[in-house]
Amino acid sequence: xIKIVLDCFGGDRSPxxxxxxxxxxxxxxxxxxxxxxxxxxxxxxxxxxxDYDRSRLEIVHAPEVIGVDEKPTDAIRLKKDSSMMxxxxxxxxxxxxxGMVTVGSTGAxxxxxxxxxxxxxxxxxxxxxxxxPKIPGGVVGVCDxxxxxxxxxxxxxxxxxxxxxxxxxxHGIEKPRVGLLNIGTEEEKGDQLRKEAYKLLSNTPNINFxxxxxxxxxxxxxxxLVVCDGFSGNVLVKSTEGTALQMLRMxxxxxxxxxxxxxxxxxxxxxxxxxxxxxNYQNYGGSVMLxxxxxxxxxxxxxxxxxxxxxxxxxxxxxxxxxxxKIEQELPEYVKG
Amino acid sequence: xIKIVLDCFGGDRSPxxxxxxxxxxxxxxxxxxxxxxxxxxxxxxxxxxxDYDRSRLEIVHAPEVIGVDEKPTDAIRLKKDSSMMxxxxxxxxxxxxxGMVTVGSTGAxxxxxxxxxxxxxxxxxxxxxxxxPKIPGGVVGVCDxxxxxxxxxxxxxxxxxxxxxxxxxxHGIEKPRVGLLNIGTEEEKGDQLRKEAYKLLSNTPNINFxxxxxxxxxxxxxxxLVVCDGFSGNVLVKSTEGTALQMLRMxxxxxxxxxxxxxxxxxxxxxxxxxxxxxNYQNYGGSVMLxxxxxxxxxxxxxxxxxxxxxxxxxxxxxxxxxxxKIEQELPEYVKG
Numbered sequence: 001x002i003k004i005v006l007d008c009f010g011g012d013r014s015p016x017x018x019x020x021x022x023x024x025x026x027x028x029x030x031x032x033x034x035x036x037x038x039x040x041x042x043x044x045x046x047x048x049x050x051d052y053d054r055s056r057l058e059i060v061h062a063p064e065v066i067g068v069d070e071k072p073t074d075a076i077r078l079k080k081d082s083s084m085m086x087x088x089x090x091x092x093x094x095x096x097x098x099g100m101v102t103v104g105s106t107g108a109x110x111x112x113x114x115x116x117x118x119x120x121x122x123x124x125x126x127x128x129x130x131x132x133p134k135i136p137g138g139v140v141g142v143c144d145x146x147x148x149x150x151x152x153x154x155x156x157x158x159x160x161x162x163x164x165x166x167x168x169x170x171h172g173i174e175k176p177r178v179g180l181l182n183i184g185t186e187e188e189k190g191d192q193l194r195k196e197a198y199k200l201l202s203n204t205p206n207i208n209f210x211x212x213x214x215x216x217x218x219x220x221x222x223x224x225l226v227v228c229d230g231f232s233g234n235v236l237v238k239s240t241e242g243t244a245l246q247m248l249r250m251x252x253x254x255x256x257x258x259x260x261x262x263x264x265x266x267x268x269x270x271x272x273x274x275x276x277x278x279x280n281y282q283n284y285g286g287s288v289m290l291x292x293x294x295x296x297x298x299x300x301x302x303x304x305x306x307x308x309x310x311x312x313x314x315x316x317x318x319x320x321x322x323x324x325x326k327i328e329q330e331l332p333e334y335v336k337g
Numbered sequence: 338x339i340k341i342v343l344d345c346f347g348g349d350r351s352p353x354x355x356x357x358x359x360x361x362x363x364x365x366x367x368x369x370x371x372x373x374x375x376x377x378x379x380x381x382x383x384x385x386x387x388d389y390d391r392s393r394l395e396i397v398h399a400p401e402v403i404g405v406d407e408k409p410t411d412a413i414r415l416k417k418d419s420s421m422m423x424x425x426x427x428x429x430x431x432x433x434x435x436g437m438v439t440v441g442s443t444g445a446x447x448x449x450x451x452x453x454x455x456x457x458x459x460x461x462x463x464x465x466x467x468x469x470p471k472i473p474g475g476v477v478g479v480c481d482x483x484x485x486x487x488x489x490x491x492x493x494x495x496x497x498x499x500x501x502x503x504x505x506x507x508h509g510i511e512k513p514r515v516g517l518l519n520i521g522t523e524e525e526k527g528d529q530l531r532k533e534a535y536k537l538l539s540n541t542p543n544i545n546f547x548x549x550x551x552x553x554x555x556x557x558x559x560x561x562l563v564v565c566d567g568f569s570g571n572v573l574v575k576s577t578e579g580t581a582l583q584m585l586r587m588x589x590x591x592x593x594x595x596x597x598x599x600x601x602x603x604x605x606x607x608x609x610x611x612x613x614x615x616x617n618y619q620n621y622g623g624s625v626m627l628x629x630x631x632x633x634x635x636x637x638x639x640x641x642x643x644x645x646x647x648x649x650x651x652x653x654x655x656x657x658x659x660x661x662x663k664i665e666q667e668l669p670e671y672v673k674g
Contacts (some may be wrong), residue, residue, distance in 0.1 A: 149528040216579030242553030243580035264604035
């Protein structure tokens with residue numbers, strides 16, 4: 001049995017989306033059991049009438065919620081009774097709990113990962129690695145997408161190693177092609193950080209480093225993993241999501257502007273649905289954290305039930321693949337650079 | 338008469354696209370005259386048979402070309418006979434030449450702008466400010482999109498002031514809403530640079546600073562100017578362009594996959610054409626440089642004739658609006674921070 005804690009509050013649609021996700025995940029995986037944290041009354045009420053295996057679901061009462069605008073270090077220290085910090089505590093204190101899923105405050109879970117959950121051996125800083133769909137098929141990982149804004153070349157090297165292991169072991173991509181996000185493809189492009197990272201990555205064994213990568217190439221298919229600082233990675237992921245969303249909205253509003261277009265759209269409905277689902281980032285789960293002592297998956301604040309079920313699935317897959325052990329084996333000892 | 342130099346080499350489709358652009362721009366603006374730099378024989382040959390007002394077009398021979406992979410500082414020093422450096426020299430030495438347009442090496446034009454063309458009074462560093470279409474209509478500027486990778490809060494303040502003047506005077510947007518690109522909207526988000534910049538921008542008179550902005554909001558319509566370091570600005574612009582392009586490609590390949598979709602697409606052809614044109618960044622010209630002593634516009638390396646004509650139009654508009662003088666008036670004296 002794989003045991004995962006689900007923080008049921010802190011998202012835009014919490015707790016109902018979280019509960020939908022929990023029930024969906026339990027039905028999909030018979031080897032999964034869940035512990036839900038949050039206000040017990042609200043959770044019990046939300047679950048009433050739902051059909052699920054009660055023997056694989058447990059509730060731990062946690063009446064408080066960490067807001068997205070709270071200062072992370074204060075929140076994790078002061079809101080011990082919050083759904084997120086109770087989930088963190090359970091994860092930390094119980095050997096048989098494999099991981100946790102949250103859609104709450106990003107800052108709080110990053111701080112908690114560093115200060116409460118802890119890192120795998122030799123990991124300098126844990127990093128987020130969301131995946132995105134590539135247009136020709138398959139997925140690409142982006143590491144880091146927002147956990148670390150001030151970094152060194154050594155961080156980028158670790159992101160490349162951890163991310164490669166993740167793409168290989170969880171997403172089945174052999175020798176994932178690693179690109180260094182930069183403002184041009186030539187070796188000498190970018191700031192000092194990128195120039196030094198380029199050299200370091202070129203000399204890192206066991207990764208398939210293919211050089212600098214421009215942001216416009218993300219979905220085009222030539223890379224399996226992008227390594228970057230958390231600031232530009234965040235910009236990369238969010239602008240890609242935002243552009244896709246805005247284009248679909250534009251398409252929809254144009255279709256509704258003329259009856260003849262409505263007719264055309266009716267003919268093409270399966271195609272539009274397919275494209276919409278393809279670009280719907282809810283279908284790709286959340287950002288897994290790489291480098292934490294136990295599995296942590298952070299879903300979008302706006303996650304619906306299907307997205308949360310996908311996050312739980314990701315947490316389960318990371319545990320099944322023994323990714324943490326592989327990272328500890330592969331990661332070279334950190335030499336302060 | 339507004340005199341502009343056009344560097345006719347260095348782009349993917351040079352010189353033919355450059356010549357198409359030149360002829361198109363001359364036909365659109367009767368107050369425009371152009372000086373083309375590049376290999377004279379090739380330019381004369383490319384122009385033969387084209388219909389244009391010969392009294393407003395001049396060729397200055399420059400046989401060399403700066404490649405995109407050349408080291409910028411070496412290139413501008415050693416390739417004095419290149420089409421770009423001849424254009425820079427003409428701009429620098431002739432009071433009656435208002436500006437220049439190039440689709441060549443970004444690094445070389447950035448270096449030349451600093452070291453040869455020079456800055457307006459009090460400008461620390463010139464910055465690129467491309468514009469992008471917003472889905473609800475209108476455009477948004479992004480400053481800086483790649484000229485400066487190592488910056489301070491004072492740079493961001495200058496980008497905000499110069500960019501606001503540009504959006505107001507050239508694009509007719511009153512009190513442009515300025516967003517600081519960040520990984521979250523709350524005031525305390527981001528690295529030290531962003532935190533300090535937030536305070537500085539909040540206390541800058543004459544700009545309409547609306548706070549932190551997330552990358553996913555770029556096309557949504559709520560901002561008229563995004564200020565950012567050149568690295569993340571570059572990622573923002575390129576990932577937006579790349580995503581739009583990839584989505585259109587996906588749409589096209591899906592349409593061609595089934596006959597029934599081809600029928601639907603035929604009905605909706607005007608709509609698809611409209612969307613394609615709307616998202617076609619060739620239609621929005623290039624990246625203007627803000628803060629240079631004279632007007633500089635850098636077009637995409639892949640620019641077609643229409644895009645180059647648009648770049649020439651942008652250079653003309655910047656001159657007509659006396660943007661340089663306004664920047665010198667508004668920019669506070671640089672206090673080393």
